[in-house]
Structures are given as C-alpha cells and as structure tokens.
Amino acid sequence: MLTTVVFDADETLIDLRPAVDAGLRVVLAEMRRLTPAADEVSFADIAGDWDAVYADLVDEPVMRIRRAALARSLARVGLTDELDRMAELFFARRFALSRPFDDALPMLGTLRRSYVLGFATNGNSRADRCGLAAEFSFEVYAHVRGVPKKPSPAFFAAVLAEAGVAPSSVVHVGDSPDKDVQAAQEAGLRGVWLNRDGLPRPPGLRPDAEVRSLAELPSVLERWQYS
Template sequence: MLDISRVKTISLDLDDTLWPIWPTIERAEKVLHDWLAAHAPMAAALFSNPAALREIRNHVADQRPDIKHDLSAVRRESIRLALYRAGEDPLLAERAFDAFFSARQQVELYEDAHDALAVLSARYPLVSLSNGNADLKRVGIDRFFRAAVSAREFGVGKPDPRIFHAAAGAVDVEPHEVLHVGDDATLDVIGAVNAGMQAVWVNRDGHQWTYDEPPHATVSDLRQLCALLA
C-alpha cells in the first residue's frame, strides 16, 4: 500500500513510461541506415535489415561488459564494427552515431505524459532515472526535472540499488522518501523496492504481475498517478 505521506521526491523512468521506445528506435535506425547509404554504402547494403544491426549491437553488448550500461557506447561500437565488417572506414562511426542519436531524441510522448509532468513537478522535485540515453533537454522536457541520473553517466544501471540511491542523493532526500515510477517490473519496481523506495508500476498494457512482492501501487497511465497522489 502506497504511503503518500512519505513521498518527498518522485523518480521517473523515461522509455516506455513517458514515451513508447520502439517506434523511436525504429525511426532512428532508419535514419542511421539512410546515413550509411549516403556515406558508407557497403555497410548499408550488408546491414540493410534492421535485425542485422540489432544483432551486431547485442553482440557488442555481450562482448563488452565494461560498456554494457552505456547504450550510446554500445551503439557507437556496434556501428564501428559494422563498418569494419563491411570494409568501410570505422572512423565514420562517430558521424553515423550522431545521426542516429539526434533521431533517437525525437520521441512522441504518451498523451498523458506532458500534463502529468506539469502537475507532478509543481508538487514534487522530479528526478529522471533511466538506463537509456535520452537527453531531457533535446527531448524538450528538462524544465520539469530537478535532476537526471542515467546508467550511462553513473556507471551502473537499474536494478542496482546504487543508482536508485544516487537519484535520492541528487535532490538530498533519503531513499525511503522517494517514490519511483516506471514500467519495467524488474528494473523499476523490484529495483526500487530493494533500494528502500516505494514503487508505482505503470502498466499501460494490462500485464499480469508475476513476482511475490507487489508494487505499492499500479496505474495504467500517468493521469492515474496524478489522481493517486492528489
């Protein structure tokens, strides 16, 4: 049961909580392929299927545990490897990644997200807490957040308790005073609870909860979250 009286700060997941991530990634991968077609045509031909680029990205993540927490680094190195395998100049990877990364920031918020951010940020300090590589300023929602904590910059990702504690520390509160909100049952809910926080599960698609310990609350969208905290 959620104890609203304890909540002094809200930490928010980004991908699939504020916007759907896969349409964003698919558009960004299309931009990347178009860039390769113009500047590295052999790589574009070799990796014309998005699944092929994702396969090489997964390979890099498996082979480079030192950068697995940093999705930008994984993506950049996977592009570099793709260029190398295609006989193209690996030095093009930086520019190719820039094209991908710019498109990756062009997200489409869920219809409830913008108004909810306005309501929540007026009542609580908000901290973004993400394993992804979205840039709040480039997305256009940085004004709602007091701080941003990402696995890419912190060095470990959710569900490690240390990154949750970093989110609490970013606004000078204790973990038990933070309400974490996110869509992923393992990374967000179980991770937050294990870090000593309360957790709200954003379950937009009506999934069944499969863990022994339930979230403190479940909502189907962020409007319900605002109502819950009203």
C-alpha cells in the same frame, strides 16, 4: 509522507522506439548509398545488432553500446571506417525525434503542484534533449559522477542524495519490473510499475501500484497520501 516522485526516462516518460527506429533507418539508407552490398542488409538485421552486443556490454554507457551495435552493422558490408559519421547520423536523428508520451507532460504538470519531481535514467536521454527541459527539480544519469546503472543500490542512493529526503518519502515510477520496481523497493522507495502493454506480472513482482497510463498516477499518489 510522500514528497518526491522520480521517473525513469525511456519507455516511461519518453517514447523512444520511434526515434531509435528512425535513426537506424537513416543509417541503413546511408549504408545502401555507399555500397550495393548493403542492399542485402535488412532493417531487422541492424535493429537486431543491439541485442547481439547488449549482453556483453550491459553495464557500459548506452552510447557505447549503440556504437558497438552500429559497428556490427557496418562490419556486415565493410564500412567499419564510417562508424563515427554513422553514429553522428544516428544520434542526430534519434534526439531530433525523441518526444514524451502524450500522457507525460499533463501528468507532470499535475504532480508538480504537490511533489518534488526527479528524472533518473540508465540511458542517454537527457531531459533537455527529449522535450522535458525544466520539468524536474533534479536529474540523475548513470555513468555521470560515478553513478552505476540500475538496479545497483548505488543508483538509488544517488537519487536519494539528490532528493535529500528519506527513502520512505520517495516513489519511483518506471516500466522495468526489476530495474524500476524491485530495485527501488529494495532501496526502501515505493515502486510503481508502468505497464503500458498490459503484460502479465512477472513472478514475485509486487509493485506498490501498477498503472497502464501515467494519467492514472496522480490519483494513485493521492490515495496513498490519505490512506
């Protein structure tokens, strides 16, 4: 019997991209205020600095990756001494604008009547800083109390420990085919792929369900309960 539904955070419940972009634009504006050299730096340049550092730091905390990306951006114009202040500017703006997708809160309200709800993320989107305070019975964050990032089996072991139920009683919902669906399934959970953009299904991916909107999720779970 399904008792517990666990959600990924960024790009599943939380519309992260507008908040991140706004944070980067604040940083770029401050760089341009400090030095004319930054006039030659584009938004695409500083947005791309995340991709440039990510592969080497993929297992590190997200905040550390973001600081490395900002350091790369600042080094373009000789402003590396401004890293701490720029990071503070970025994160203040990023969290101030982090909000749930429109379909998130109504869906959570519906599911809460029948299921225990959990929040489990690799990132630094704390539920209480992103418009999701008091929505969940438990929260699991990578790099807190030694929990590694998804897709590590140890991440899902931590989720199950918090849930206090067998894997077969848990559904994990997320936007990442490998981290949220395949890894959850390998740990014995059901995996629901939230495919907001209607992307082609990756070869070998067999989610227990695929939805385009979180509004579809309650009916999917109801069918499973009575199938």
